[in-house]
Amino acid sequence: MLVKTFGSAVFGVNALTITIEVSIGGGNRYHIVGLPDNAIKESLRRVESAIQSAGLKMPRQKIVINLAPADIRKEGSAYDLPIAIAILAASGQIESREIDQFFIMGELSLDGGLQPIKGALPISIQARSAGFKGFILPKDNSREAAIVSELQVFGMSNLSEVISFFNGSQEFDPVKVNTRDEFFSNVNSYAHDFSDVKGQENIKRALEIAAAGGHNLILIGPPGAGKTMLAKRLPTILPPLNLQEALETTKIHSVAGKLSASDALMTERPYRSPHHTISDMALVGGGANPQPGEISLAHNGVLFLDELPEFKRSVLEVMRQPLEDREVTISRSRLSVIYPASFMLIASMNPCPCGFYNHPDKECTCGPGVVQKYLSKISGPLLDRIDLHVEVTPVNFNELTSSVESEKSEKIRSRVIKAREIQDIRFSGHPDLHYNAQMSPNMVRNICIISDAGQVLIKRAMEKLGLSARAYDRILKVSRTIADLEGSSEISLExxxxxxxxxxxxxxxWAG
Structure with missing residues (x-):
């Protein structure tokens, strides 16, 4: 008897329907075809043990399992459950009338328990778009899958529950998640606040500008000056995620398997802070089975690179193209996947190896040329792509012990939101543009118009500082953001x- 069940394979952040065909006939061998990987080839051992744990029998006949389309490689253990259900239906041990109306995915334990899978959200979206009635998957993934409307999602704990569902011997209620309630109830919840930071008003101003225009920023200062503390609070002044951004972000984290059982929809902007020993592949994504990297996990949020010169140069250089294109393409011989990577890069670094160059009180112990050599670990092309370079000085004792309350993140965020609203109107005819940092060079010329006196000022700056054409564009973008924060339609000399x-x-x- 031939039975078909349906599952899915995830490529990038999108899913594709996979048909699991099981035929049982004369013989006594098991065969799995359709480009399965080792995890799928091993699945029959898990399936057999799980079926026996559910009180049923594994057929002692020839079983042929085909995963179609056969020219696409299938990976992972999430096909265990659809294979088991198809074998039981083909051997007549469970009812098969409604099996073809559901997507079925899940990894089986030897005792029949269901383990969580990756990519439940994009698979759920594919199930709805393909016209399926529902989606059966492990209970730990049910909340993220249930944010897709017009699709019945059933979270199951073990194989026995799935069997009871199809036999009709037990009633199960679909998991319900009110997407809008889930989104708006947590959209403003943050553990940190800018009011925790004493002093550093000039740095807060730079971070406000960066948030308002989506600009990349680097903080340069001695140890203990507060660089990391300030960077951690940047997401609290960024505009809240809208529903579309929340769905995009949740899809990426779902594919990477980063969502917990209690998560349904990501409502906070992501903040990723990888260690400087990270590899190129871990940062941008990839691997034998391509997975999103840190820059994609930071999509619609912040990527913080602490101690920037300590990162391998090759790791930093692979970020140059994603910083411009806001996506990364992972190409392999058999497939090519695209991961979104629209993130704000916030970096921090000491000014020199000892950390005290330009310190107001402590003396730098680095020898001649050491400071310049340290800074040269960061390439000019990468620095060109960072709009704001900010020097951080230590907080003095009076500021540190002051009882004056610092400005709260909520107040700063309100100004940032107003500036972003101006940019929304400005870029209303460009659906892919949302803030000033995304402007193309041609748009910069048309939008960031400056006076003759401004032209003279920026010309002198370029000659004195030796700025590149890209840095010129960055200055114009940042000045446009500063004007937006003040509600000015024109870019002034200030x-x-x-x-x-x-x-x-x-x-x-700067470095002597």
């Missing part, structure tokens, strides 16, 4: 001067 001030590492004299 806006330009402040934007030029945020190019510390471009100064020829």
């Amino acid at each position: 806006h330009l001067a402040e934007a030029i001030h945020y190019r510390s590492l471009d100064r020829n004299s």
Whole structure:
């Protein structure tokens, strides 16, 4: 007897329908075809043990399992459950009338328990778009899958429950998640706040500009100056995720298997802070079975690279293209996948190996040329792609012990949101543009118009600092953001001067 069940394979952040065909006939061998990987080839041992644990029998006949389309490689253990259900239906041990109306995915334990899978959300979206009635999957993944409307999602704990569902011997209620309630109930919940930071008003101003325009930023300062503390609070002043951004972000984390059983929809902007020993592949994504990297996990959020010069140069250089294109393409001989990577890069670094170059109180012990050598670990092309270079100085004792309450993140965020609203109107005719940092060079020329006096100012700055054409564009974008924060339709000399001030590492004299 031939029975078909349906599952899915995830490529990038999208899913494809996979048909699991099982035929039982004369003979006594098991065969799995259709480009399965080793995890799928081993599945029959898990399936046999799980079926026996459920009180049923594994057929002692020839079983042929085909995963179609046969020219696409299938990976992972999530096909255990659809294979088991198809074998039981083909051997007449369970009812098979409604099996073809459901997507079925899940990894089986030897005792029949269901283990969580990766990519439940994109698979759920594919099930709905393909016209299936429902989706049966492990209970730990049910909440993330249930945010897809117009699809019945059933979270199961073990194989016995799935068998009871299809036999009709037990009633199960579909998992319900109110997407909008889930989204709006947690959209403003953050553990950190800018009011925790004493002093550093100039740094807070730079972070506000970066948040308002989506600009990349680097903080340069001695140890203990508060660089990491400030960076951790940046997501609290970014505009809240909208529903579309939340779905995009949740899909990526679902594919990477980063969502817990209690998560349904990501409502906070992601903040990723990988260690400087990270590899190229772990940062941008890839592997034999391509997975999203840290830059994609930071999509719609913040990627914080602490101690930037300590990262391998090759790791930093692979970020250059994603910083421009806001996506990364992973190409292999058999497939090519695209992961979104629209993130804000926030980096921090010491000014020199000892950490005290330009320190107001402590003396730098680095020898001649050491500071410049340390800074040269970061390439010029990468620095060009960072809009704001900000020097962080230590907080003095009076500021640290002051009883004056610092400005809360909520107040700063309100100004950032107003500036973003201006940009939404500006880019209303460009669906892929949302903030100033995304402007193309041609748009910069048309939108960031400056006066003759402004042209003279920026010309002198470029000649004195030796700025590149890309840095020129960055200055104009940042000045446009500063004007937006003030609600000004024109870029004034003050806006330009402040934007030029945020190019510390471009100064020829900075490192002596």
